Amino acid sequence: MKMRFVGLGLLIFFMLASLSYAGAPLDTVKVNADRVLDVLRDPKLKAPSAKEIKKKKLEVIYDEMFDEVELSRRTLARNWNKLNEAQRKEFVHLYHQVLEKAYADKILSYTDEKIVFDREVIVSASLAEVHTRIITSSKEIPIMYRVILSGGAWRVYDVVVENVSLVQNYRTQFNEILAKNSPEQLLEILRKKVKAS
Amino acid sequence: MVALLFTGCAHGPKAVSAPDPQAESLQIRLVSNAATPEPPDVNAPDEPSPYGDYTDEEESLDYPEEEAQVDVGKIADPIEPFNRAMYHFNDRLYFWVLKPVAEGYSKVVPEPARVSVSNFFSNLWTPVRLANCLLQLNPMGALTELFRFWVNTTIGVAGFFDPASSEEINLQAQDEDFGQTLGFYGVGQGFYIVWPVLGPSSPRDTLGRVGDYFTYPISYLDPWYVWTAVRGYEAINDTSLRIGDYEALKDAAIDPYVAMRDFYVQYRQKRVEARGTQPKPVSEKEAEGVRPTTPTGPMDRIFPLYRQEP
Numbered sequence: 001m002k003m004r005f006v007g008l009g010l011l012i013f014f015m016l017a018s019l020s021y022a023g024a025p026l027d028t029v030k031v032n033a034d035r036v037l038d039v040l041r042d043p044k045l046k047a048p049s050a051k052e053i054k055k056k057k058l059e060v061i062y063d064e065m066f067d068e069v070e071l072s073r074r075t076l077a078r079n080w081n082k083l084n085e086a087q088r089k090e091f092v093h094l095y096h097q098v099l100e101k102a103y104a105d106k107i108l109s110y111t112d113e114k115i116v117f118d119r120e121v122i123v124s125a126s127l128a129e130v131h132t133r134i135i136t137s138s139k140e141i142p143i144m145y146r147v148i149l150s151g152g153a154w155r156v157y158d159v160v161v162e163n164v165s166l167v168q169n170y171r172t173q174f175n176e177i178l179a180k181n182s183p184e185q186l187l188e189i190l191r192k193k194v195k196a197s
Numbered sequence: 198m199v200a201l202l203f204t205g206c207a208h209g210p211k212a213v214s215a216p217d218p219q220a221e222s223l224q225i226r227l228v229s230n231a232a233t234p235e236p237p238d239v240n241a242p243d244e245p246s247p248y249g250d251y252t253d254e255e256e257s258l259d260y261p262e263e264e265a266q267v268d269v270g271k272i273a274d275p276i277e278p279f280n281r282a283m284y285h286f287n288d289r290l291y292f293w294v295l296k297p298v299a300e301g302y303s304k305v306v307p308e309p310a311r312v313s314v315s316n317f318f319s320n321l322w323t324p325v326r327l328a329n330c331l332l333q334l335n336p337m338g339a340l341t342e343l344f345r346f347w348v349n350t351t352i353g354v355a356g357f358f359d360p361a362s363s364e365e366i367n368l369q370a371q372d373e374d375f376g377q378t379l380g381f382y383g384v385g386q387g388f389y390i391v392w393p394v395l396g397p398s399s400p401r402d403t404l405g406r407v408g409d410y411f412t413y414p415i416s417y418l419d420p421w422y423v424w425t426a427v428r429g430y431e432a433i434n435d436t437s438l439r440i441g442d443y444e445a446l447k448d449a450a451i452d453p454y455v456a457m458r459d460f461y462v463q464y465r466q467k468r469v470e471a472r473g474t475q476p477k478p479v480s481e482k483e484a485e486g487v488r489p490t491t492p493t494g495p496m497d498r499i500f501p502l503y504r505q506e507p
Contacts, residue, residue: 080251102449163467172459
């Protein structure tokens with residue numbers, strides 16, 4: 001009798017363990033965000049000359065934190081199918097660089113903003129939202145991360161800042177471009193954007 | 198609204214008859230996720246390549262909420278040449294006039310003082326928010342605004358401070374205006390308009406601004422140049438608190454005009470959908486000190502004169 005309960009207990013234990021193998025979405029985002037903050041706050045990397053080292057470190061975290069391919073697919077949505085595989089790969093690469101160019105310096109200029117993790121919303125077995133706020137001296141900005149379970153971990157595929165979805169915003173822009181141009185021309189526009197400045 | 202319903206329907210039936218192998222393997226993946234929650238094997242032969250085709254079914258199966266949002270960023274833009282010209286005009290106005298003036302101003306006036314000025318104006322916007330809470334049948338929102346006004350006008354020293362938003366009192370400003378009220382009653386945006394100086398708008402929100410104008414006490418200042426000067430000062434003060442936001446949007450965009458248009462549409466849509474502003478979730482205690490009354494939205498920040506309610 002006793003053994004049966006032990007067996008049952010073990011069974012439940014293993015079931016729970018396998019259920020939570022990827023951890024909670026909020027915790028995953030929080031762990032990654034903390035790693036970013038650690039790099040930004042690192043006193044050893046305070047010097048302006050350490051900027052490139054910081055960028056390299058952040059890039060490693062970014063790659064783990066974000067599901068770039070998912071981000072790209074959802075940005076292009078139906079237009080994704082107009083690109084062949086080589087073009088898709090290049091698009092993912094270029095899109096990454098566009099985002100890096102746009103946001104790396106913003107992140108590096110971080111000073112003492114506080115990040116508050118409010119809650120997670122489970123959307124489905126493999127999708128969730130993590131709601132956070134960034135608090136600065138003069139304002140408060142709600143930021144929501146959409147995460148997907150991929151490769152055994154929760155990874156970000158959209159960032160929604162003050163209710164405006166990044167993926168949606170770029171989707172509209174790419175839609176507009178692809179309505180008048182070929183995928184190759186879109187890639188050319190992105191190559192130019194990356195090269196500029 | 199019609200467009201949303203339309204896309205909603207367009208997705209439904211497709212999910213049933215999907216001959217696309219991609220969609221099938223996706224379904225299998227979903228089912229297997231639900232049944233045996235084991236880490237998906239990266240090398241599994243039937244795992245679709247991440248570079249595989251995009252299917253609409255994915256959106257509807259995977260993320261029901263987003264189904265209706267597929268075309269959220271869409272708005273008719275029949276007067277695009279005019280709008281683009283106005284966009285460039287506003288862009289110049291910002292970089293040549295507003296930004297330098299706001300930068301000079303912020304060198305003279307420290308940030309906490311500027312936040313207080315922003316709080317003061319925000320307090321004066323109370324009638325607009327209150328009226329629109331009532332029009333949207335949101336009595337709790339209206340009461341929140343009444344109490345906020347009372348707390349901030351007294352303890353908050355004529356609105357220069359915002360104790361009502363503090364964690365203890367937790368009365369958040371209700372982000373409501375007449376454009377949103379029209380949206381609440383089912384009036385669509387119509388099409389996109391960029392006004393010189395005022396920025397992105399639509400017929401609905403233009404009409405809304407007229408309503409806001411008549412409800413904002415500052416509009417009744419006499420003579421007209423006093424009103425203009427006060428509104429101008431309000432705009433400069435606001436701009437000084439958000440220098441860099443418009444630049445960020447512009448730098449990140451592939452086509453800044455389209456990025457701004459989508460921003461505007463997404464932002465207004467969500468504000469219509471969200472009735473009022475929820476109290477803050479209880480979290481770790483926040484830093485003491487002055488904070489702005491409302492989390493000012495991106496449009497408010499990006500378009501200085503856009504400010505419908507601070």
